[in-house]
Amino acid sequence: MDLPLVFAALMGVAMLAYVVLDGYDLGVGMLMPAAGREEQDLMVASIGPFWDANETWLVLGIGLLLVAFPIAHGEILGALYLPVAAMLVGLMLRGVAFELRIKAEGWQRELWNWLFWAGSTLASFAQGLMLGRYITGFEPGVGYWLFAIAVGASLCGGYVLLGATWLVLRTEGHLRERAVGWAKWGLMWVALGVALVSLGTPLTSETVRDKWFDFPRTLYLMILPALTIAAGFWTFSSLKKSDWQPFAGAVAIFVLAFAGLAYSLFPYVVMDRLTIWQAAAHPSALVFMLVGALIVLPFIVGYTIYSYRVFRGKVRGGEPYG
Amino acid sequence: MAEALDEALLLARFQFGLNIGFHILFPSITIGLAWIVAYFRIRYEATRDAAWLRTYKLWVRVFALTFAMGVVSGVTMSFQFGTNWPGYMNHVGNIAGPLLAYEVLTAFFLEATFLGVMLFGMERVSGRVHVASSVIVAFGTTLSAFWILALNSWMHTPAGHVDSASGLIAGSWLEVIFNPSFPYRLAHMLLASGITAALLVAGLSAWRLLAAPQDAAALKTLRFGARLAALLVPLQIVAGDLHGLNTREHQPAKIAAIEALWETEQGAPLVLFALIDEKEKANRFALEVPKAASLVLTHRLDGEVKGLAEFGDDHPPVAPVFTAFRVMVGMGFLMLALAWGSQPWLKDPPRWLLWTFAGFTFAGWIATLAGWLVTEIGRQPWLVTGILRTADAAGEASGAELGASLTAYVLTYGALLLAYMVTLTHMARK
Numbered sequence: 001m002d003l004p005l006v007f008a009a010l011m012g013v014a015m016l017a018y019v020v021l022d023g024y025d026l027g028v029g030m031l032m033p034a035a036g037r038e039e040q041d042l043m044v045a046s047i048g049p050f051w052d053a054n055e056t057w058l059v060l061g062i063g064l065l066l067v068a069f070p071i072a073h074g075e076i077l078g079a080l081y082l083p084v085a086a087m088l089v090g091l092m093l094r095g096v097a098f099e100l101r102i103k104a105e106g107w108q109r110e111l112w113n114w115l116f117w118a119g120s121t122l123a124s125f126a127q128g129l130m131l132g133r134y135i136t137g138f139e140p141g142v143g144y145w146l147f148a149i150a151v152g153a154s155l156c157g158g159y160v161l162l163g164a165t166w167l168v169l170r171t172e173g174h175l176r177e178r179a180v181g182w183a184k185w186g187l188m189w190v191a192l193g194v195a196l197v198s199l200g201t202p203l204t205s206e207t208v209r210d211k212w213f214d215f216p217r218t219l220y221l222m223i224l225p226a227l228t229i230a231a232g233f234w235t236f237s238s239l240k241k242s243d244w245q246p247f248a249g250a251v252a253i254f255v256l257a258f259a260g261l262a263y264s265l266f267p268y269v270v271m272d273r274l275t276i277w278q279a280a281a282h283p284s285a286l287v288f289m290l291v292g293a294l295i296v297l298p299f300i301v302g303y304t305i306y307s308y309r310v311f312r313g314k315v316r317g318g319e320p321y322g
Numbered sequence: 323m324a325e326a327l328d329e330a331l332l333l334a335r336f337q338f339g340l341n342i343g344f345h346i347l348f349p350s351i352t353i354g355l356a357w358i359v360a361y362f363r364i365r366y367e368a369t370r371d372a373a374w375l376r377t378y379k380l381w382v383r384v385f386a387l388t389f390a391m392g393v394v395s396g397v398t399m400s401f402q403f404g405t406n407w408p409g410y411m412n413h414v415g416n417i418a419g420p421l422l423a424y425e426v427l428t429a430f431f432l433e434a435t436f437l438g439v440m441l442f443g444m445e446r447v448s449g450r451v452h453v454a455s456s457v458i459v460a461f462g463t464t465l466s467a468f469w470i471l472a473l474n475s476w477m478h479t480p481a482g483h484v485d486s487a488s489g490l491i492a493g494s495w496l497e498v499i500f501n502p503s504f505p506y507r508l509a510h511m512l513l514a515s516g517i518t519a520a521l522l523v524a525g526l527s528a529w530r531l532l533a534a535p536q537d538a539a540a541l542k543t544l545r546f547g548a549r550l551a552a553l554l555v556p557l558q559i560v561a562g563d564l565h566g567l568n569t570r571e572h573q574p575a576k577i578a579a580i581e582a583l584w585e586t587e588q589g590a591p592l593v594l595f596a597l598i599d600e601k602e603k604a605n606r607f608a609l610e611v612p613k614a615a616s617l618v619l620t621h622r623l624d625g626e627v628k629g630l631a632e633f634g635d636d637h638p639p640v641a642p643v644f645t646a647f648r649v650m651v652g653m654g655f656l657m658l659a660l661a662w663g664s665q666p667w668l669k670d671p672p673r674w675l676l677w678t679f680a681g682f683t684f685a686g687w688i689a690t691l692a693g694w695l696v697t698e699i700g701r702q703p704w705l706v707t708g709i710l711r712t713a714d715a716a717g718e719a720s721g722a723e724l725g726a727s728l729t730a731y732v733l734t735y736g737a738l739l740l741a742y743m744v745t746l747t748h749m750a751r752k
Contacts, residue, residue, distance in 0.1 A: 049438030052393055056430045059400045063426050066404055066411060067419030074408030078717060081405055085727035088398045089734050095394035096738055099387040103745050284491045285416035289423050296427040300435075307435050310446050 003290070004280035007068035008269065010293060014064055016258050018057035019127075020162065020251055025051045027163020029094055029120025030156065031182055032113060039175045040113065044098065046170040046315040049307065051098065055091065065269075068286060072269040072279040079138040080130050087126035094119030121156065128155030135261065136204050137271030147200050154193025158254065161186030161235075165246040168239065172314045180239045183246055187236055194228060194257055201264060207272055208264045221263075228256045331716045333724040334406045337731065339698075343691060344735045345399055348392030350690045352385060353467050353512065354519030356460035358550075359385050363456045367449055377539050384526070384746060386441055391742055393434070395735075407705070409715035414706055416491045417483055417498060418473055425469035433462030464512065471511055475504035477706045478697065479572045490709065502572050506565035507697075513558040514693065517657065518686025520554060523547035525683025528676040529750040544679065545668045551661035559654065563618070569700075570619050573707060574628040575636065576700035579643040581615050582608075585629040590615040595648070598641040603630070638702040646695040653689035657682070684743070 025047040032040055066073040077084060093115045101112035132148030164186050167179035202209040212221055235249030267275045280286070359381050366374035403422075404411060411418065439447060439455040447455070482497025483490045492498050524547025530540035570577045578584075582593050584603050592614030596605035616625040630637045660682055667675050705712040 045442075049442040052390070052437060053431060053434035055393065055397060056426065056434050059397055059430060060423075060426050062400055062404075063419075063423050066400075067415065067423045070411040070415035070419065073404045073411060074717070077401060077404040078408065081723050082727065084401055084405060085730060088401060089730050091397055092394040092734055092738065095390050096387075096741070099390045100741055100745055103383070103387070103749060281419060282416045282486060282488045282491045284486075285420050288492065288495060289420045292420075292424050292427055300427070300431045303435050304431070307438055310439055310443050 003283055003286040004068070004276040006290065007064060007280070007286060008266075008276045011061055011064040011068065012258075012262055014057055014061035016255065018054070018061050019258070020254050021050070021054035021057055023159045023254070024162040024166040024247075025054055026094075026120045026124045027159035027161065027186075028166060029116055029163070030124060030160055031163050031167070031179075032117045032120075034182065035175070035178065039178070042171055042175060042315055043167060044101070044116075046167065048098075049311050051095070053304065053307070055095070067289060068281055069269050069274075069276065069279040070281055072274050075270050075274065076134065080133060083126045083129045083133070087123050087130070090119045090121070090123030090126060092119070094123065124156045124159045125152040128152030131155065135201060135208075135265065135271060137273065139204075144204065147204060150193070150196055150200070154190070154197060157186055157189030157193050158257075161190050161250050162247070162254070165235065165239075165250045169243050169247045170315050183239055183250075184236070186250075187232060190253060191232060194253070197257075198225065198260070205264075205271070207268075211264060224256055224260050224263075228253055228260075231256060330721050330724060331713055333721060333728060334716050335712070337724060337728045338402055338406045340728075340731060340735065341395065341398055341402055343694070344739070345392065345395040346690065346694060347687055347739075348388050348395065349463070349467065350511075350515045350518045350686065351388045351522055352392055352519075353463045353515035354517070355381070355385050355388065355522065356456075356463045357516075358519055358523060358546075360453075360456040360460045363453055367453050373539050373542075377543060380539075380749075381523070381543075382441065383749065384522075386437070387742065387745065389433075389437060391738065398731075406717055407715045408717045410705060410710065412489065413710045413715070414490050416489060417476065420492075420495075421469055421473040421476075421499070425466050429462050429466035429469060433459050433466065436462065467511060467515070468508065471508045472499045472501070472504055475507045476501045478507075478701055479503040480706055480709055503565070503568055506561065506568045509561045510558070510565050510693075513554055513561055514686065514690045516554045517551055517558060518690055520547045520550035521657065521679075521682050521686050522684070524551065524679050525681075525685075526746060526750040528671075528679035529683070529747055531671070532673070532676050532680065533751040541671075544671065544676075548661055548664050548668055548679070551657060552665060555654065555658045555661050559658070562651075562654070566619065567621075570627070573700065575630065575633045576638060576643065576697070577619065578628055578630045578633070579638045579640045579700055580647045580696065581619075581627065582640055582644045583615065583627055583629045585631050586626065587629065588616065588626045589613040589624040590619075590627040592618065593644075596644075598644055600640055636703060638700050643696055643700045646692045646699070650689050650692035650696060653685060653692065657685060657689070683747075 028043050028047050032043065035043060062073075065076070097112040097116035097119060101109055101116060104112055129148050129152040132151030133144075135151075136144050136147060161183060164179045164183035168176055168183060171179060202212055212218060231249050231252035235246050235253070238245035238249060265271060267277070269276045269279050359378065362374060362378040362381060365371075366378050400422075403418075436455045436458040440452065440459055443455070444452055476498055479502040481501040482492060482494040482499075484493040485491075524544050527540045527544035527547060530537055531544060534540070566577070581590065582596055582598055582605050583590055584605075589612070591610040591612050593605060594609045594611065596608035599606055613623045615627055617623055619625065619627055630640065660678060664671070664675055664679070671679075701707060703711055703713070705715050
């Protein structure tokens with residue numbers, strides 16, 4: 001069995017799960033200032049039972065990178081030292097603000113609300129920046145940094161879209177209507193961002209250019225952008241009439257964008273420098289983990305679905321921890 | 323060049339130590355508190371007494387906040403393994419990696435998901451499912467302690483590994499996990515967490531009683547915390563003694579540093595206090611109990627205890643290990659005195675006793691941190707005993723990068739810790 005390939009796939013799934021799941025709760029965090037006080041409480045309540053488990057997917061994704069591709073882990077996180085630190089500070093602030101805003105009153109509550117927003121935004125932007133640096137192989141130069149900054153801004157837009165469509169799914173009345181408006185903004189932002197990354201990556205990387213512009217393969221590959229555009233329209237057109245379709249559409253956009261990125265990168269785990277086979281850990285370690293993962297992951301998926309079923313439907317106010 | 327490297331190594335160690343020291347504060351509460359909260363929840367289910375429900379709801383809030391602090395500082399940890407110690411993963415990644423992965427897979431998702439059900443789902447699931455969720459959360463926190471302590475213990479007393487072309491790999495995973503110091507360390511840490519949580523419960527209840535003397539629920543939880551501490555502290559003294567005997571067998575240099583014993587002796591004295599002179603390799607103004615160290619460590623008056631001279635330069639710095647150990651043991655005996663001494667007054671506790679408990683709210687932290695300093699500094703200069711030196715595991719992050727991120731971490735941690743402690747005491751007084 002091709003163990004490095006299996007683990008690359010597992011890591012990809014964990015990262016995708018993280019981006020989609022924590023993406024919607026980071027997006028809700030970024031939308032906080034746009035909402036009124038009571039709406040803010042509902043927004044936070046809608047993500048309350050989930051944010052902690054959502055963030056665990058990041059630990060799993062990074063853990064798998066560390067464990068399955070130890071050399072790549074050192075190289076990637078070494079190159080991303082400062083954006084990683086910024087993201088961690090952001091995640092810390094928002095995770096703690098989540099708890100403390102419930103317990104505080106007056107100006108302190110406002111402060112924690114603000115930190116919840118600031119932490120969410122900082123973490124989202126830093127993640128996009130990391131992604132932008134990662135896909136261009138950490139090349140130095142102003143152009144590459146500008147590209148990474150643009151990816152950072154785009155990912156914020158993507159998370160806002162996920163957060164807004166999540167609120168369409170989980171809230172009702174006035175807040176749902178506002179969320180529809182936010183989702184439209186998010187969608188435009190995402191369209192711009194996806195276009196920018198799709199054009200920017202082949203322009204900055206010869207490897208990516210060769211992979212995508214090679215007739216007749218290019219024709220088959222064009223199905224990805226076509227599906228992404230279709231998912232965008234689906235999201236847009238279903239905003240008024242459906243609760244779940246806009247969120248599903250937003251998730252579809254992320255899955256397709258992820259597939260495109262995965263295709264661009266494969267088989268590299270560090271762009272143009274390390275393939276997954278060169279970076280893989282010893283088979284004895286990989287087999288031991290694979291056994292564990294295959295036994296435990298179905299349970300994780302099972303109780304995650306259970307938890308989403310317990311909290312299905314529209315979120316209402318009321319006492320937290322009730 | 324060498325100087326710049328040393329500085330980066332020092333910064334990397336300081337940053338990691340800061341992070342791991344900040345992080346351990348919160349698990350050391352939640353591992354124990356999770357079981358206490360689950361107990362409160364079970365009592366409510368069994369009695370349907372509204373007082374138990376109020377108690378549960380108050381303490382589950384404390385638990386949720388502490389758990390969140392642990393999660394966010396723990397996520398940071400998962401990154402710093404790689405950013406600060408790339409050499410660690412390169413050398414022993416095939417052992418350390420899978421243990422960390424098992425912690426995430428078996429424990430982190432479990433506790434995070436069922437914590438959501440526990441905190442927000444009381445109205446949405448049956449009482450039985452809710453009780454089960456609270457027990458699963460407690461089980462998950464203990465399970466994560468199991469895995470991380472297996473890894474930490476392996477770094478102290480490695481076993482079950484074999485050499486290969488790509489570094490160390492596991493020969494027997496059972497021997498890796500159940501390495502010689504693991505059972506002792508696990509018991510020691512679980513008890514430490516139980517005591518830390520018990521004193522937190524007693525301390526915050528005392529804060530509450532100082533503000534509202536008629537609060538019957540707070541009086542009940544004060545007694546509960548004090549009794550739990552009275553039960554656990556003696557058990558901890560036994561566990562600590564056994565752990566010490568195990569350390570003498572496997573890490574004699576650490577014991578020599580703890581005892582500040584420079585030469586090997588039969589019938590070694592127990593140094594109570596001394597000023598350590600690392601340069602001259604001597605103790606100044608030492609206050610000693612003759613033959614007591616041999617008695618404690620070998621349970622014989624003339625047992626042999628190895629001195630630091632046996633290890634050349636490969637021994638840990640003596641002063642911090644010696645001092646931290648005395649802080650830990652000193653706190654332990656203070657806790658014992660408080661937990662046992664307070665029992666006759668618990669029926670109607672006087673204000674001075676309430677103030678004492680309030681002052682001991684976070685006492686578990688001091689002992690736990692001191693204990694970790696003893697064991698981690700005591701392992702130096704090794705990161706993995708006999709296998710990997712700390713200096714060989716440091717990364718290439720520049721001093722400037724480390725300095726900038728360190729500043730950000732110090733500010734964030736300081737602010738969060740302050741907010742955490744203020745919020746808890748404020749909640750107790752409200």
